[in-house]
Amino acid sequence: MGGSGGLGFARVEVVRLPGGDGLWVVRAEGPLEGPEHAALEAATRPAAGCTAVVIDLALVPRVSAAGVRALVGCARTLEERGSRLLLATADATGGEVLATEGALTVVRSVAEAATACGGPGLAGPGPGPEIPSPRRPEQAGAPGLPGRGTLAGHTERSVCAGSTTTRSPAVSAPPEELLRLRTEVRHLRAKARTHPLISRAQGVLEERYRLPDDSAAFALLEASSQRFNVRLRTLAAAVVTIPAPRTLDGEWFPGRKRLSAPPLAFAPGLRAASANATEVLSAVLRRSMEVAETGMGNVQLVDPVTGDLRIEKHHGLDDDFLEFFDRVGKDGTSCAQASQQVTRVTVTDVATDTVFDEPSRAAILAAGSRGCHSTPLVVPSGQVEGVVSTHHERPVRALSASQARALDEVGSQTGRWLEWYHRTVVLDALEDLHFAGSTWR
Structure with a gap:
């Protein structure tokens, strides 16, 4: 692992494991020359509910002797707090060197770390165990979940606005x-x-x-x-x-x-200065689904009046999903947690993760989603403008370093563009409205 000097950079996210525990994943970038690297500081501040910390070294070209000592110190600090540190690197030689330090545990990837920490078959390498495909909305309900239709003589359990109610049998209609x-x-x-x-x-x-x-x-x-x-x-x-x-x-x-419009490198076909919000959000969703290799996803923006997340763009999700999650508050879902913690949240298995309240879990499973990645759209000041979520028909693995980096770039570029849009285009429209309104007096 070789490269140039520097303080380094870090990106963080939460990978939630089946059952509710999570990994605090720190994606380190740049050479790790000592304790001043940003990844080491981030590693010692895990989010609540994370039982282990993973530092991903895939984008670290060099770890010096001082860097190794700093990693050992970080591992001991976490151990004193009742947590553990894992280092993810596919560099066999570098991994062997790190593994010689008794305090350091080395794995090949974040996905392998997830498997080691309680996610067998879901996040580890290889295809994993066979899991039944989720039922689509037009199919009968899965065990314990609401179906789209009812049998004669049975009542239907429906989920609406965060509560569960019982209804009489539906009257048949064309x-x-x-x-x-x-x-x-x-x-x-x-x-x-x-x-x-x-x-x-x-x-x-x-x-x-x-x-x-x-x-x-x-x-x-x-x-x-x-x-x-x-x-x-x-x-x-x-x-x-x-x-x-x-x-x-x-x-x-x-x-x-x-101000000039910030570039949107992930959407080279768009002119950032003249594109409207709908075009940009469509490009965000398209690129995010491409990176995450799925055909289901949605983009939510923060409502400036209520602070809720509101769906603005979507693909591959049914109308019932869109109605149920039209507005999302500050808890009960992975997108809400991503917005509150200002970090991506990966849910490896929706069916078992406690981040979802039961009505939300039922609605997501009924739409055919068993795993998701929720990435916040963040401005430089740290304010969240929205969240883009990709949904998957099977439980998901932890993202690779390149996938995580690509989604983080989409999130930060979009956040900067949205901030510019609201401070420039929307204010231009308000100025125009103000001038027109003044002529009525």
Whole structure:
């Protein structure tokens, strides 16, 4: 393991094992020359519920003698705290050198570490044991989980808004009529969730600019939304959450500096400065699914009004999943934990992981997902703008170093772009709305 000097860099994530325990995975980058490497500091601060720490050395070109001593010190510190340290490296020679130190345990990969710490067959190398394929929404319910249909004379258990209720047997109806009714109800619920925010923004604008009625306020919102290609809900949220202009005659944001759009290297076909949020989030999801090698996933953004995560883009997930997880709070799911801990959370097996509350687990399993990776979209200040999650039909393995690095890059680039978008494009739309509203006076 050879390379150049430097303090090094570290990326962290949580790999949750079947049953609820987890690994605190530190992906080290750059030569490890001593205790000042960022990975060693990160390794001593594991997230709650992690029973072991893994330092992945796949992207470390060199570990010096001082670096080895620092690793031994880190291992002893963790041991005193009741935890253990594992070092993951595929470098056979380097691994043998590290293994000569009695305090260090060496494995070939993070996946192998997950197997050693209680995830047999799920995260280790090789195909693992045969696991029945998850049932898709159109199939009968799996044992202990709600099915999509009911048998005559039986009651149906359904999960809705985080609670479980019992309903009477469903009345038979033509499949196309059921589909139409479900679609209509879903649209009505979506409208009911969005309408209060739009109405609140209308009220703010009506009072601020002394507009004749709420129709005039809606016209202002709609015009600026279309002119700057900003979603109406996004613009309404900005009206509600951003402090009012100091005067009605001047600029809303005087002296504001317009910044250049940060690059989106993971989506070379997009022009970052002119792309809209929908295009960027579609590219985020597409690239994340490609890296994680799956066809199911979703992107959520943090609602600036409530702080909840809200689904913005999705692929391969059924309507029931989308309705159930339309809004996610601060616990009960892997995406909520990723947002709260500001680190990726990998769930190796949804069926057994305690990160999910029971209604959420049932909804995810019913959609055909047995494993997931939830990566936060983070701005440089550490604020989370959203989460991208990939879902998998079988329990998943820990990500490789290259996969983890690629998803982290997607998350950080997207976070920076979203921050720029809200501070530039959305504020441009607000300035436009402010100018138009002032002319009503």
